[in-house]
Amino acid sequence: MLARRYLILVNWMKGARQHRLRMMHVSRTTVYRVAWRFREYGEAGLIDRREENGNPKVNEAYLAVLYDVVVPTPMNTAGNGRHDAGKC
Numbered sequence: 001m002l003a004r005r006y007l008i009l010v011n012w013m014k015g016a017r018q019h020r021l022r023m024m025h026v027s028r029t030t031v032y033r034v035a036w037r038f039r040e041y042g043e044a045g046l047i048d049r050r051e052e053n054g055n056p057k058v059n060e061a062y063l064a065v066l067y068d069v070v071v072p073t074p075m076n077t078a079g080n081g082r083h084d085a086g087k088c
Contacts, residue, residue: 005046008034 004026011020012031021031037045 001048002046005034005038009038009046 004024007024008021008026008031011024012035018028021028034046039045
């Protein structure tokens with residue numbers, strides 16, 4: 001994420017137009033938010049602040065159940081290694 005924010009800033013400082021940022025899959029709101037945080041806090045403003053974003057959604061118990069459900073399920077293939085959704 002940090003590298004992406006630097007790319008957003010570099011493109012924004014170069015005067016990148018909206019179509020170029022859209023090619024990066026970045027909304028105008030994200031560009032302005034990243035630029036504002038950089039102006040206010042410098043490089044420290046670019047660091048991901050989600051570390052205190054509530055409790056983890058996936059825990060060991062969830063992963064164990066997921067593993068039990070997904071692993072034993074054979075994947076239908078047509079000899080090409082791709083999933084054949086029509087035969088599930």
